[in-house]
Amino acid sequence: MNAEVKAFAQRLDLKRGRVDMSHGSGGRAMAQLIEQLFLRHFDNEWLRQANDQASFAVAAGRMVMSTDGHVISPLFFPGGDIGSLAVHGTINDVAMSGARPLFLSAGFIIEEGFPLADLERIVASMARAAREAGVPVATGDTKVVERGKGDGVFITTTGIGVVPPGVTISGELARPGDAILLSGNLGDHGVAIMSSRENLEFDTRIVSDSAALHGLVAAMVEAAPGIHCLRDPTRGGLATTLNELARQSGVGMKLQETAIPIDPAVSAASELLGLDPLYIANEGKLVCICAGEDAGRLLHVMRQHPLGRRAAIVGEVIDDPHALVQMETAFGGSRIVDWLSGEQLPRIC
Amino acid sequence: MRYVEEFRRRDLAQRLAAAIAREADPARQYRLMEFCGGHTHAIFRYGVQDLMPPNVGFVHGPGCPVCVLPIARIDHAIRLLEQHQVILCSYGDMLRVPGSGRHSLLKAKAAGADVRMVYSTRDALNIARQNPQRQVVFFAIGFETTTPPTAVAIRQAREAGLKNFSVFCNHVLTPAAIHNILESPEVREMGTVSIDGFFGPSHVSAVIGSRPYEFFAEEFQRPVVIAGFEPLDVMQSTLMLIRQLNEGRHEVENEYTRVVSRDGNLKAQALVAEVFELRRRFEWRGLGEVPYSALRIKRCYAEFDAERRFAVTLAPAAEVRGCECPRILRGVKKPVDCRLFGNVCTPDNPMGSCMVSSEGACAAYWSYGRFRQPAGEESVA
Amino acid sequence: MCLALPARIVAIDDRGETATVALGEVRKDISLALIEDARLDDYVLIHVGYALNKISEEEAERTLQMFAEAGLIDEGTA
Numbered sequence: 011m012n013a014e015v016k017a018f019a020q021r022l023d024l025k026r027g028r029v030d031m032s033h034g035s036g037g038r039a040m041a042q043l044i045e046q047l048f049l050r051h052f053d054n055e056w057l058r059q060a061n062d063q064a065s066f067a068v069a070a071g072r073m074v075m076s077t078d079g080h081v082i083s084p085l086f087f088p089g090g091d092i093g094s095l096a097v098h099g100t101i102n103d104v105a106m107s108g109a110r111p112l113f114l115s116a117g118f119i120i121e122e123g124f125p126l127a128d129l130e131r132i133v134a135s136m137a138r139a140a141r142e143a144g145v146p147v148a149t150g151d152t153k154v155v156e157r158g159k160g161d162g163v164f165i166t167t168t169g170i171g172v173v174p175p176g177v178t179i180s181g182e183l184a185r186p187g188d189a190i191l192l193s194g195n196l197g198d199h200g201v202a203i204m205s206s207r208e209n210l211e212f213d214t215r216i217v218s219d220s221a222a223l224h225g226l227v228a229a230m231v232e233a234a235p236g237i238h239c240l241r242d243p244t245r246g247g248l249a250t251t252l253n254e255l256a257r258q259s260g261v262g263m264k265l266q267e268t269a270i271p272i273d274p275a276v277s278a279a280s281e282l283l284g285l286d287p288l289y290i291a292n293e294g295k296l297v298c299i300c301a302g303e304d305a306g307r308l309l310h311v312m313r314q315h316p317l318g319r320r321a322a323i324v325g326e327v328i329d330d331p332h333a334l335v336q337m338e339t340a341f342g343g344s345r346i347v348d349w350l351s352g353e354q355l356p357r358i359c
Numbered sequence: 360m361r362y363v364e365e366f367r368r369r370d371l372a373q374r375l376a377a378a379i380a381r382e383a384d385p386a387r388q389y390r391l392m393e394f395c396g397g398h399t400h401a402i403f404r405y406g407v408q409d410l411m412p413p414n415v416g417f418v419h420g421p422g423c424p425v426c427v428l429p430i431a432r433i434d435h436a437i438r439l440l441e442q443h444q445v446i447l448c449s450y451g452d453m454l455r456v457p458g459s460g461r462h463s464l465l466k467a468k469a470a471g472a473d474v475r476m477v478y479s480t481r482d483a484l485n486i487a488r489q490n491p492q493r494q495v496v497f498f499a500i501g502f503e504t505t506t507p508p509t510a511v512a513i514r515q516a517r518e519a520g521l522k523n524f525s526v527f528c529n530h531v532l533t534p535a536a537i538h539n540i541l542e543s544p545e546v547r548e549m550g551t552v553s554i555d556g557f558f559g560p561s562h563v564s565a566v567i568g569s570r571p572y573e574f575f576a577e578e579f580q581r582p583v584v585i586a587g588f589e590p591l592d593v594m595q596s597t598l599m600l601i602r603q604l605n606e607g608r609h610e611v612e613n614e615y616t617r618v619v620s621r622d623g624n625l626k627a628q629a630l631v632a633e634v635f636e637l638r639r640r641f642e643w644r645g646l647g648e649v650p651y652s653a654l655r656i657k658r659c660y661a662e663f664d665a666e667r668r669f670a671v672t673l674a675p676a677a678e679v680r681g682c683e684c685p686r687i688l689r690g691v692k693k694p695v696d697c698r699l700f701g702n703v704c705t706p707d708n709p710m711g712s713c714m715v716s717s718e719g720a721c722a723a724y725w726s727y728g729r730f731r732q733p734a735g736e737e738s739v740a
Numbered sequence: 741m742c743l744a745l746p747a748r749i750v751a752i753d754d755r756g757e758t759a760t761v762a763l764g765e766v767r768k769d770i771s772l773a774l775i776e777d778a779r780l781d782d783y784v785l786i787h788v789g790y791a792l793n794k795i796s797e798e799e800a801e802r803t804l805q806m807f808a809e810a811g812l813i814d815e816g817t818a
Contacts, residue, residue, distance in 0.1 A: 213767040278360055278764030283478075284743045286404075341590050342369045342376075343406015348706075348726045355451035356478060358505065358743055358788050359396050359425060359718055360764040362746035362783060362800055371807040378810040397743065450788070479789025481771060504744065508790045511773045562744045565785060565793045591807050598810060617799040618785055624793055627774045 022046045027126040034120070034154025047130055048150065051137035056113075056148035064113065064148035069172045076103035077168040085132065085162050088202045089217030092165055093136035095293060098222045099244070100167040101143055105224035106240040106296065108179040108231050109171030114140060116150040116167050121160030132163065143222040145169070171224075176235055183238040184259035188327040189305035191298040193226065193312055194320040195219070196248055197276040200290035204283070212282065216275050221294030226317045230298065233311040239299040246350045247289040251297055252335045253349045262330020265337040265347065271320045283356040288347055290354070299327060362617070366589030367405070375594040376410040383601050389415045390553050391600055392690060394537060395560035396423035396718030397588040403723045405590040415597065418554060419723070421536055421688035424501045424529075425452045425716035427643045430676040432529050433458030436498050438671040439527065440464075440472035445669070446490060447474050448483035449498040456715045459676045464498075480512035487516070487524035496665045497526045504562040506530045506654065507627035510634040513656070513663045525665040528656055531641065533563045534571045535652030539643070540689055541579045554690065556600040558593070559585035561615055568623025572611045580609045587615040634660055644678075644712060645688035684711035687720050694721040701725070744787035746795050749780055761786060 022042055032039035049057055056064035080096045090098075097114065104111040116136065120129065140147050198219040205214050223242065231237060239259070243251040248270075256263050272287050280287045294317060300308055305323055312318030325337075335347040383389060393399060399419050402408060408417060421427050433456055439445050447464065454465045454476060468474040473493075477483050480497060487495040499509045509526060516524045537557065559572055564585045572583045582603035586596035596614045603610060613619055634657060641653030656664040678685070682704070683697035694700045694713070704710035706722055713719035747761035752772070759772050761784065771790045772778050784791040 214765060274360075275765035278766040281360065281363065281745055282763055282766055282768065339404070339406045340369060341367055341405040341407070341410075342372050343409035345404060345406045346726060355454060355476065357452045358450045358478075358501065359423060359452050359716065360746075361748070362795060365800075365804055368807075371804075371810075375807060375810045479771075481789050504787055504792065507774050507792070508771075508788050511771065511790070562785070562787060562792065565744070587803075592803075595803070595807055595810065614803070617796050617803055618793050624774065626776055627792070630774070 018042045018046075022126060024126045024130050029120045029122060029124045029126060029129065029154055031122055031154055031156070034152060040152065044152065047126070048133055048152070051130075051133045052140070052147050052150070054146045054148065056146065057150075062149075064115075066113065066148070071175060072173040074104050074107045074109040074171045074173055075168065076100055077166065078103060079164060079166045081161060081164050082203070083161060084203070084206050085128065087206050087218055089199075090220040090293075091132055091135050092163065093132035094139040095220050096165040096167045097136050097139035097143065097145075097147075098220050098293060100169040101145055101222040101224055102242045102296070104169040104171040105227040106179070106242055107171070107173060108177040108227065108237070108240065109173045110228065111143070111145045111169050111171040111224050113148040114145055114167050114169045116147050116165060118150070118152045119160055119164040120152065120154050121162055122154055122157040124162055129163065139222065143224065145222070145224075174231060174235075177231055179237055179240050181239055181241065181255050181258035182260075184255055184261050184299045184327050185238065185301075186261055186327055186329040187302050188238060188299050189302050189323050190252070190263060190265070190325040190327065191300065191305065191308060191312065192248065192270065192322055192324045193223075193296045193298070193318045194294075195271045195273045195276065196243075196292060196295070197272060197280065197287040197290035199293040200247070201276050201279045203291070204279070212279065214275050214279055216273065216279065219292060219294035221317055223294065223296055223317060226296070226312065226315045229311050229315055230308055234300055234304040234308050236304065237298060237300045237308070240296055242296050243292050245291050247287070247291060248297065249286075249288040249335065249347045250350050252347070255297070255299065256333040256335055259327075260333060262328045262333055263325055263335045264328050265325035265335065267337050267340045269322050269324045271322050284358070285354055285356060289350050302326075363589065366587065366591045368591065371591055372410060372594060375591065375598060379415065379594065379598050379601060380412045382598065382605065383412050383415055384605060385414065387414065388553075389555055389601055389604060390418055391415070391556050391558060391597065392418040392420045392540075392554045393558040393586075393593075394420040394533070395558065395563070395588070396426075396716065397561060398558055398586065398593060399423070399718050399720065399723050401588050401590050401593055403726065407590050407593055410594070411597070415601070418690040419720040420540060420690055421643070421645060423716050423718045424505070424531055425456055426684070426688060426712040426719045427531065427536070427645060428456065428500060428529055428712065429642045429644045430458050430678065431642070431673065433463070434673055434676055435671055436464065436527060437462055437467050438673060439496055439665065439669055440467050440474065442671055443494065443669050444473070445494040445496045446486060447472070447496050447498055448477045448486055449474065450478075450500065451476050452716060453498060453500060455709065456712050457709055459674065461710075480508050484512055484515060484519075484521070484524065487521050488519070491523060494523050494525070496669075497524070498529070499526050500529045502531055502533050502560070502563045503566045506631050506635065507566060507624070510630040513634050513660055514630070516663055517660065525663050525668050526656065527665040528635070528654060530635065530654040531643070532652050532654070533560060533567070534575070535649050536643070536646065537575055539646050539649045539652070541575065541581075543689055554581065555604055556582040556584070558596055558600070559583050559611070561586060561588045561592070561618070564615065564619045564623065566624050566627050569611050569613050569619055569621050570623070576609045576611050582609045583611045585611070585613045585615050585619050587618070645685035679710045682711040684713045687713050694724040697721070744785045744792055746783050747786050749778060749782045749784060752778060752780065759791065761791070
């Protein structure tokens with residue numbers, strides 16, 4: 011090693027250094043950033059080959075691909091950060107087709123001046139999330155934009171997976187008589203985010219539920235390969251996801267408010283801000299629509315899994331030409347659970 | 360959550376529903392106006408109408424300060440941003456309300472204006488402290504519940520000697536609005552809108568007390584029940600109104616005794632009186648000009664009055680053609696009676712304020728009640 | 741109207757100007773400028789970052805009692 015010419019004059023100052031335009035220019039500075047930050051954490055056989063692409067054999071079967079850009083603010087929140095979110099989010103999108111996720115790619119757009127310490131924190135978190143999920147980040151890209159043209163960092167992840175034979179899960183397959191299942195508590199992620207945003211501070215023990223759901227999905231698909239729909243209720247919450255599925259399938263839905271699991275702290279935070287938990291984002295939950303006769307078995311399997319302990323049957327699919335999602339309230343009346351219009355803003359009135 | 364969950368119990372709801380069904384006289388209609396947006400919200404969110412007999416119906420009144428704010432005032436706020444590059448602090452409710460040309464604070468923000476959503480006037484004061492080089496304007500809206508916090512903020516700004524903080528004041532008064540509805544031709548003379556009784560607003564009353572409503576009950580011979588805004592409060596208050604109507608009484612009763620007293624919060628009232636005075640007239644969206652219905656900042660606090668500090672040029676404002684907000688606000692028409700409702704005007708694309716505010720009659724109806732014809736709500740106009 | 745929630749005072753600052761309240765498990769700092777005589781464990785109505793009024797426990801109980809009795813009212817009224 012002593013005889014080798016040192017590739018880089020100095021180590022990256024990961025404590026106090028900042029990203030600058032040279033880190034995105036394709037030259038030595040960029041190579042150093044990749045080697046001493048990204049590769050150090052993501053380390054796997056594909057990245058070690060140091061090519062612009064990752065090469066692997068593909069299992070026979072139907073492939074699934076999904077991509078997501080992550081632009082959240084704040085970048086760090088209780089229970090996660092933009093990095094872990096980017097990994098979990100794309101793994102989940104792939105898994106919602108019933109597929110087993112195989113690989114991820116990660117593209118970074120970093121704003122000039124972004125602290126390297128924060129970048130490392132994010133990358134380490136992503137690497138850990140990928141490792142724990144067993145889904146490697148096989149290839150990636152880095153660009154740097156001028157100060158003022160980014161929001162710290164944007165991350166785009168793309169994932170591919172393979173669907174087990176005999177499994178067809180899709181949004182237009184819900185049918186009247188189907189059961190609607192939810193894997194756990196609503197609203198944790200959105201409330202965790204809001205608790206760290208300025209002007210809306212409050213102390214709460216709620217942390218984001220951000221998690222990779224492919225293990226739970228695998229268990230569910232094994233128990234009931236005939237599942238009709240799976241979707242994760244992220245932006246816009248459960249209400250938006252169910253409205254999407256209702257419209258895609260041309261059916262209506264009827265929910266039972268008393269059956270919907272919500273952490274009391276999330277309830278309290280929603281009351282405070284005048285928000286409806288049905289519309290708050292989740293990052294580690296899924297909605298499953300299945301034939302009525304599969305519901306009991308699926309519920310049991312979900313509850314055995316750490317990410318499905320609070321799973322519940324929350325409603326049923328009905329015939330409805332208007333494709334409305336309705337809910338019987340805990341109070342005994344009924345209401346429509348509509349699409350979200352615009353962003354849900356805290357209100358005073 | 361104490362004092363919240365007990366007031367939403369289903370078993371108690373059943374009992375109250377049974378009592379209401381028993382006591383409502385099948386030979387007559389009961390049309391009860393809930394003036395306050397919080398009540399509209401509770402009724403729809405919990406499906407209270409479903410528990411009522413067919414002859415008991417709720418009329419949604421103009422109790423939403425967002426809904427009644429005239430377009431010209433929103434335009435004014437936007438002009439403050441455009442002409443003076445202020446930091447405009449606003450409650451979330453106002454951000455999407457359309458002004459002239461369907462412009463809004465949110466759209467102004469997208470175009471680069473410095474609009475900041477705040478939860479409290481305290482946040483606005485902090486922003487002023489943290490940005491001494493910039494002018495910070497707080498967009499004050501709301502009925503009497505929200506006015507005392509603005510008064511406190513202005514006094515604190517004076518105590519702190521803040522030179523860059525001012526308030527764009529749009530606070531309005533509840534009794535004046537109720538009076539205006541009851542005096543409107545449709546109600547008074549033509550009798551086309553029959554409003555048999557009122558639910559008094561919960562939290563306005565916490566501040567002003569129950570006393571101000573005694574005038575209405577007497578003058579207009581209609582019962583008023585000050586109602587809490589949990590669904591059981593609404594049901595109990597419905598029962599109380601039905602009883603008054605059956606017995607031919609027209610009094611002010613207080614269901615929300617855990618918070619509301621006859622005198623109200625005297626400390627808050629005194630603070631408001633120190634900082635604000637009545638405007639001789641103020642235009643309300645849908646109700647036209649209502650005398651002595653709104654507040655402005657007193658001269659002794661003039662330095663905190665954004666209307667005095669910043670000169671603004673305004674084009675004349677006009678309501679969107681076909682928009683029935685004015686009549687819907689007065690309870691004369693229903694959202695479905697407006698030809699814009701549901702096609703051009705939706706929560707995603709609101710034409711008027713009734714659709715933007717989640718408590719506006721149109722938004723509430725859209726989100727919770729469309730496609731169902733709730734019992735007791737027939738079209739009047 | 742106006743979204744206001746009942747919350748319990750769990751801490752008061754030295755000058756008695758602000759307090760920490762708990763709504764269920766959530767805590768928030770609010771101003772006491774609009775009320776007098778706030779004490780620990782009092783329930784107050786909070787609105788836009790201010791305590792607006794105290795909540796009377798006695799009256800709350802009485803109101804709940806009223807609801808419970810609604811179904812038991814004498815048959816004479818109809």
